[in-house]
Amino acid sequence: xxxxxxxxxxxxxxxxxxxxxxxxxxxxxxxxxxxxxxxxxxxxxxxxxxxxxxxxxxxxxxxxxxxxxxxxxxxxxxxxxxxxxxxxxxxxxxxxxxxxxxxxxxxxxxxxxxxxxxxxxxxxxxxxxxxxxxxxxxxxxxxxxxxxxxxxxxxxxxxxxxxxxxxxxxxxxxxxxxxxxxxxxxxxxxxxxxxxxxxxxxxxxxxxxxxxxxxxxxxxxxxxxxxxxxxxxxxxxxxxxxxxxxxxxxxxxxxxxxxxxxxxxxxxxxxxxxxxxxxxxxxxxxxxxxxxxxxxxxxxxxxxxxxxxxxxxxxxxxxxxxxxxxxxxxxxxxxxxxxxxxxxxxxxxxxxxxxxxxxxxxxxxxxxxxxxxxxxxxxxxxxxxxxxxxxxxxxxxxxxxxxxxxxxxxxxxxxxxxxxxxxxxxxxxxxxxxxxxxxxxxxxxxxxxxxxxxxxxxxxxxxxxxxxxxxxxxxxxxxxxxxxxxxxxxxxxxxxxxxxxxxxxxxxxx
Numbered sequence: 001x002x003x004x005x006x007x008x009x010x011x012x013x014x015x016x017x018x019x020x021x022x023x024x025x026x027x028x029x030x031x032x033x034x035x036x037x038x039x040x041x042x043x044x045x046x047x048x049x050x051x052x053x054x055x056x057x058x059x060x061x062x063x064x065x066x067x068x069x070x071x072x073x074x075x076x077x078x079x080x081x082x083x084x085x086x087x088x089x090x091x092x093x094x095x096x097x098x099x100x101x102x103x104x105x106x107x108x109x110x111x112x113x114x115x116x117x118x119x120x121x122x123x124x125x126x127x128x129x130x131x132x133x134x135x136x137x138x139x140x141x142x143x144x145x146x147x148x149x150x151x152x153x154x155x156x157x158x159x160x161x162x163x164x165x166x167x168x169x170x171x172x173x174x175x176x177x178x179x180x181x182x183x184x185x186x187x188x189x190x191x192x193x194x195x196x197x198x199x200x201x202x203x204x205x206x207x208x209x210x211x212x213x214x215x216x217x218x219x220x221x222x223x224x225x226x227x228x229x230x231x232x233x234x235x236x237x238x239x240x241x242x243x244x245x246x247x248x249x250x251x252x253x254x255x256x257x258x259x260x261x262x263x264x265x266x267x268x269x270x271x272x273x274x275x276x277x278x279x280x281x282x283x284x285x286x287x288x289x290x291x292x293x294x295x296x297x298x299x300x301x302x303x304x305x306x307x308x309x310x311x312x313x314x315x316x317x318x319x320x321x322x323x324x325x326x327x328x329x330x331x332x333x334x335x336x337x338x339x340x341x342x343x344x345x346x347x348x349x350x351x352x353x354x355x356x357x358x359x360x361x362x363x364x365x366x367x368x369x370x371x372x373x374x375x376x377x378x379x380x381x382x383x384x385x386x387x388x389x390x391x392x393x394x395x396x397x398x399x400x401x402x403x404x405x406x407x408x409x410x411x412x413x414x415x416x417x418x419x420x421x422x423x424x425x426x427x428x429x430x431x432x433x434x435x436x437x438x439x440x441x442x443x444x445x446x447x448x449x450x451x452x453x454x455x456x457x458x459x460x461x462x463x464x465x466x467x468x469x470x471x472x473x474x475x476x477x478x479x480x481x482x483x484x485x486x487x488x489x490x491x492x493x494x495x496x497x498x499x500x501x502x503x504x505x506x507x508x509x510x
Contacts, residue, residue, distance in 0.1 A: 007032045009118075014136050023127070024118065024137055026316055030126075030372065031117035031139040041116045041140040043109040046085060055153065055162040056087055058192040062185050063090055063165065074173060076100055077185075078166040080121055080150075084112030087163070096170070103142055105168060113315070114372075116140065120148025121166035126315040126371075128152050128161060128284040130186075132179045135171035147171050149178035151186035156194040160255075161312060165189065226400055229392040231385045232262075239266035239361075242380035249361045250310075250370065253384030256430030259363035262384055263306045267359060274302040276359075281312040291320055298328035304359030311369030318371035325360060325377070387425040387432065394421050397429060401436040402446065411445040419448050422508065423455045449478035456507050470505045473498070477507070 007028040010020060059079040067077055071092035079087045086107050091097050105111060113122035117139030124131040130151040136144050150166040165185040167178050235251075242249045243266055251259040260278050267276055277297075282290035297303060310318070364370045367381050387394065395412070398420055402410035412420070425431055439450040448456065453474035476487045477498075488498045501507075 008038060009139050027113060027118040027123050028139055030113060034114045036117035036139060038141060040142045041103055043104045043111055043115045045108050054193055054196060059189045060088055062188045062192060066185055074169055076168040080166060081163040082161045083110060084122055084125055085110045119143060121150035121164050124150035124152050124164050128314045130179055130183050145171050147175045149182045151182040153186045153189050156190045157197055226396050229390045231390050232393060235382055235384060236262055236265050239263060239382050240269045243270045247379035248377050249380045249382060250367060250378040251363045251382045251384050252367050254386045254428055255365060256428035257384045257386050258429050259384050260306045260308050263361040267304050273304045273359060276304040278306045278308050281309045284314055287314060287317045294324045307362040310362045310374055311364040313371055315371045318373045322373040387428045391421060397432060398436050401433050402440040405437040405440040410440045413447045415448045416446050416451060419451055419455050473501060474507060
């Protein structure tokens with residue numbers, strides 16, 4: 001590699017070029033592209049962060065217990081969120097704490113790679129793997145006096161990246177066990193989260209399946225007979241217009257809101273394709289297998305792709321995917337390269353190094369969560385509204401989803417319909433699909449008693465014993481024709497106690 005092609009940090013590093021790991025070089029280059037200063041790190045102070053989440057609670061407990069055994073050691077123990085924001089910090093070494101304050105490695109400051117350049121926790125979050133960054137391997141020189149080890153923490157139920165644990169010590173201190181300790185703390189935090197998440201099973205990958213690639217055919221909102229709200233149809237129309245102009249679209253919104261469905265529906269309206277595939281982000285250790293999928297598939301010009309959950313994609317994988325996408329695309333002036341407005345848009349995209357033919361769209365929860373290599377390809381961002389902002393869509397979707405699950409028409413009683421409409425649907429359309437499938441396979445006429453108890457209650461997060469009591473009350477009280485007095489006798493409660501607990505659990509009887 002030509003020295004002039006190297007990031008500035010590599011040209012002043014103490015190690016010879018051949019000894020610098022490729023992953024470190026890539027991080028230095030990104031840090032330079034982000035405009036991080038070489039001399040002094042300048043992270044941004046936000047001053048606000050979520051200190052009440054299950055992740056924060058469990059992470060603080062794990063680090064507090066670990067700190068009790070390391071109080072005399074010169075090491076700082078930190079918990080960060082998925083954006084690199086430091087949530088808390090523990091250390092028994094006052095000199096180290098003062099030094100960390102000087103470089104702003106403190107609660108309220110973001111130490112993401114974008115904000116602080118190459119560092120242990122920033123790189124661990126970017127690549128989603130445990131990471132050790134020693135001394136002169138940091139991008140900013142003001143951090144070269146430290147060694148940092150960090151490990152990402154994933155929600156054990158959803159698989160979502162929640163944040164990281166980060167251990168920082170002096171650069172001259174022994175660091176052989178630091179990374180192993182960070183990994184242990186990350187695993188302990190995930191296990192504690194699982195134990196306190198109402199006993200749900202951890203997210204597992206099916207045997208032989210390292211990532212999901214699935215045809216986009218049977219998405220509920222894409223069915224022609226469904227008349228959905230203007231919020232949905234307007235978003236689809238904007239995506240269609242952008243795709244017809246040859247622009248690359250990102251659909252962003254809450255999980256389960258229908259991001260991939262919206263993009264698939266827009267792709268179908270733009271033009272027919274032999275295949276339309278949803279490609280989901282891989283686990284960090286499956287990146288190589290995931291990347292190997294793209295080379296043969298990109299050779300098929302009539303295959304369209306919706307790249308899902310790109311905010312869960314390691315930055316290094318995003319960089320390589322960008323190279324594959326660009327190298328596979330035909331220039332705008334080649335045969336089949338397009339004409340008119342689309343060709344003009346494609347020519348402009350080619351000038352920026354953006355893919356110019358074929359069909360690619362991406363989805364993410366937030367645009368600023370998309371790795372920079374892919375974010376730079378995006379021309380148009382479409383905000384996908386959550387289901388709670390599309391109340392008019394709940395019953396049409398519920399009807400369709402129940403029909404699909406049962407294989408025939410399923411009735412929804414007025415009482416059950418009121419419950420469905422009143423619920424906030426934090427899991428969006430994906431949660432609605434799960435609820436309707438479970439109810440529809442049990443009956444041809446869905447009543448309120450066939451719906452999960454939490455849909456009738458505002459108190460969704462309860463200790464297990466109280467959740468059991470709530471669920472039992474809902475089961476008895478939603479039985480057709482039962483009087484409150486009879487329900488109270490069956491539950492072993494007085495009538496007054498029943499009413500008091502209805503208010504306590506926020507149960508709304510149909």
